[in-house]
Amino acid sequence: MNLNKILKNAFLVVMFGLIVTACATKKSVKTTDSTTSTTTTSAETQKADPIEKLDALMQGDVYVGSDTVGELASGVPDRVFFATNEIILTTASRETLRKQAAWLRQNSDVTVVVEGHADERGTREYNLALGERRANAAKDYLMTYGVSSDRIKVLSYGKERPVDSGSNPLSWSKNRRSVTVKAN
Amino acid sequence: MKKNLFLIFFICSILKPSISFSLVEIDITRGNLDPMPIAVSPFFTNEDSNIKIKNILNIDNLGFEISKVIENNLEKTGLFDAIDKEAFLQKPDIAHLKPRFEDWTLIKSQVLITGKVTSKIINNKDYINVEFKLWDVLGAKMVDGFSLTTTPRSWRRVGHKVSDKVYERLTGESGYFDTRIIYVSEEGPKTQRVKKLALMDQDGFNTKYITLGNELVLTPRFNPADDKIITYMSYFRNMPRVYIVNLQTGEQKVVGDFRGMTFAPRFSPDGKKLIMSLAKDGNSEIWVRDLETNIQEKLTDHPSIDTSPSYSPDGKFITFNSDRSGYQQIYVMKSDGSKVKRISFGKGIYGTPVWSPRGDLIAFTKLHKGKFFIGVMRTDGTGERLLTENFYQEAPSWSPNGRIIIFYRETKSDNDGQGFSAKLWSIDLTGYNERLVKTETDASDPSWSSLLGN
Numbered sequence: 001m002n003l004n005k006i007l008k009n010a011f012l013v014v015m016f017g018l019i020v021t022a023c024a025t026k027k028s029v030k031t032t033d034s035t036t037s038t039t040t041t042s043a044e045t046q047k048a049d050p051i052e053k054l055d056a057l058m059q060g061d062v063y064v065g066s067d068t069v070g071e072l073a074s075g076v077p078d079r080v081f082f083a084t085n086e087i088i089l090t091t092a093s094r095e096t097l098r099k100q101a102a103w104l105r106q107n108s109d110v111t112v113v114v115e116g117h118a119d120e121r122g123t124r125e126y127n128l129a130l131g132e133r134r135a136n137a138a139k140d141y142l143m144t145y146g147v148s149s150d151r152i153k154v155l156s157y158g159k160e161r162p163v164d165s166g167s168n169p170l171s172w173s174k175n176r177r178s179v180t181v182k183a184n
Numbered sequence: 185m186k187k188n189l190f191l192i193f194f195i196c197s198i199l200k201p202s203i204s205f206s207l208v209e210i211d212i213t214r215g216n217l218d219p220m221p222i223a224v225s226p227f228f229t230n231e232d233s234n235i236k237i238k239n240i241l242n243i244d245n246l247g248f249e250i251s252k253v254i255e256n257n258l259e260k261t262g263l264f265d266a267i268d269k270e271a272f273l274q275k276p277d278i279a280h281l282k283p284r285f286e287d288w289t290l291i292k293s294q295v296l297i298t299g300k301v302t303s304k305i306i307n308n309k310d311y312i313n314v315e316f317k318l319w320d321v322l323g324a325k326m327v328d329g330f331s332l333t334t335t336p337r338s339w340r341r342v343g344h345k346v347s348d349k350v351y352e353r354l355t356g357e358s359g360y361f362d363t364r365i366i367y368v369s370e371e372g373p374k375t376q377r378v379k380k381l382a383l384m385d386q387d388g389f390n391t392k393y394i395t396l397g398n399e400l401v402l403t404p405r406f407n408p409a410d411d412k413i414i415t416y417m418s419y420f421r422n423m424p425r426v427y428i429v430n431l432q433t434g435e436q437k438v439v440g441d442f443r444g445m446t447f448a449p450r451f452s453p454d455g456k457k458l459i460m461s462l463a464k465d466g467n468s469e470i471w472v473r474d475l476e477t478n479i480q481e482k483l484t485d486h487p488s489i490d491t492s493p494s495y496s497p498d499g500k501f502i503t504f505n506s507d508r509s510g511y512q513q514i515y516v517m518k519s520d521g522s523k524v525k526r527i528s529f530g531k532g533i534y535g536t537p538v539w540s541p542r543g544d545l546i547a548f549t550k551l552h553k554g555k556f557f558i559g560v561m562r563t564d565g566t567g568e569r570l571l572t573e574n575f576y577q578e579a580p581s582w583s584p585n586g587r588i589i590i591f592y593r594e595t596k597s598d599n600d601g602q603g604f605s606a607k608l609w610s611i612d613l614t615g616y617n618e619r620l621v622k623t624e625t626d627a628s629d630p631s632w633s634s635l636l637g638n
Contacts, residue, residue, distance in 0.1 A: 123535040129468035129489040136466030165374035165601025
């Protein structure tokens with residue numbers, strides 16, 4: 001019994017300690033109702049390492065170069081690129097997807113998988129969802145240009161399959177992509 | 185899966201401790217800068233037992249090895265400082281019977297752990313019996329102890345059970361040593377990473393690989409109510425889906441019949457439900473599936489990304505992250521999906537909320553100004569405290585006593601992809617005692633089990 005009492009007291013001391021340290025912590029952050037304060041930071045906007053000729057290869061932070069770009073068919077690029085945390089298709093992306101749609105309309109027996117990818121600067125699960133949104137953005141556009149939905153599967157890889165293994169803004173921009181791959 | 189992965193323990197008797205308890209107690213709510221000196225005597229094994237055990241396990245001195253397991257566990261808490269065994273004046277067998285306390289005081293030990301290992305044969309099968317005693321050196325008294333019999337191969341677990349007992353006795357908190365960690369083992373270049381499910385003891389020993397690496401696997405998580413059951417996500421046949429695996433039988437099944445990708449699974453505290461995300465047509469929502477009735481239900485309804493759900497330990501609430509405000513933030517809702525409320529309002533974006541097993545805190549990942557943080561906040565979003573900052577880290581998982589958070593950290597790679605690594609780390613809730621958790625390969629997505637059952 002005596003032992004129990006002592007243990008109980010020890011527990012109270014520990015609990016009290018918890019409360020005190022919780023209150024005394026230095027790192028506590030003031031909460032704010034402002035959502036605008038978060039808009040300047042995003043998963044993929046780190047610009048710690050300036051890369052030479054970056055401007056020529058990126059517009060904003062969307063990759064516009066041709067490195068890594070393959071072909072779905074002759075003269076038809078296989079991929080489009082996205083801005084950080086975005087699923088919006090750029091003018092160049094839409095042009096690429098219209099070429100893909102035209103080719104798919106001509107080759108009506110072909111089915112495709114649109115793979116959606118994110119860069120490494122986000123949490124794994126969120127990036128899986130983001131990749132799925134990007135792949136669907138591309139799929140929806142292909143459908144708008146006459147490719148039926150049963151010919152297009154989507155598959156998100158999140159950040160699991162980067163094409164460029166660097167940890168810098170240019171590498172990340174190449175990895176934020178959707179790739180249209182022949183499935184048959 | 186090998187059947188002997190989980191072995192049976194028999195706790196035979198609790199050695200009766202003397203009543204008074206004069207040990208110095210340890211306050212584990214602060215970073216401990218002055219660890220308590222502790223002496224772990226090699227557990228005594230007589231000649232006969234030693235020979236038998238060596239034949240079975242090929243270990244020369246099992247009693248010594250068990251004492252090393254205990255020492256290693258206790259030292260890694262940062263709360264204890266194990267005294268070099270070279271300094272011990274008393275032999276293990278005598279010390280276990282009745283320590284000469286002045287000998288242990290002389291080497292500045294406040295606490296002494298002794299033990300004895302004996303081989304046994306029950307029904308023609310080999311067992312070991314391990315006796316352990318915890319002594320208060322200053323108070324010159326035995327304060328705790330037990331005796332248990334188990335199969336020789338689970339000898340490390342004996343060391344973990346002793347460690348748990350000592351930790352509980354000296355801190356007043358429940359232990360976390362007799363536990364396992366399931367994680368994703370990673371190998372190969374960044375662009376072609378091969379990932380396997382791996383299971384190991386909390387201290388990094390007894391690693392077993394659950395999958396072969398043929399398909400991408402992610403985010404394994406223990407069932408908190410049954411340490412033999414896990415859930416994870418697999419790209420088997422290029423169909424990313426959530427699975428449940430019985431580690432004991434190897435039986436595996438896909439969860440539900442969804443058109444679309446299921447991911448981010450977690451069990452409810454009672455293990456009877458599974459929450460996860462379903463991504464379909466460009467929208468991710470959170471779903472719950474009752475594993476007994478197989479009824480599944482959508483909990484969120486919003487065109488944004490809703491994912492990374494985690495139950496409160498009473499099962500009444502779910503925390504998750506959503507970008508419905510424009511960027512990833514943390515929300516709490518009732519477990520039926522009602523009363524959704526945003527709780528993170530600090531600068532930066534917030535993800536991977538995980539409810540503490542104590543119920544009072546939510547651990548999270550935060551990205552702010554290009555750095556990743558692991559932190560905790562109260563369940564209403566107040567009292568945010570950042571524990572560690574790095575280039576990239578995420579996926580916190582709580583120790584079962586809610587004192588430690590394990591997570592993974594990736595290093596930056598150069599333009600050729602060199603320099604990249606993924607490792608498991610742990611940090612105390614205090615923000616102190618950050619440690620690399622050793623794994624055989626690179627590792628990510630750790631999940632900490634509850635204290636193991638039999």
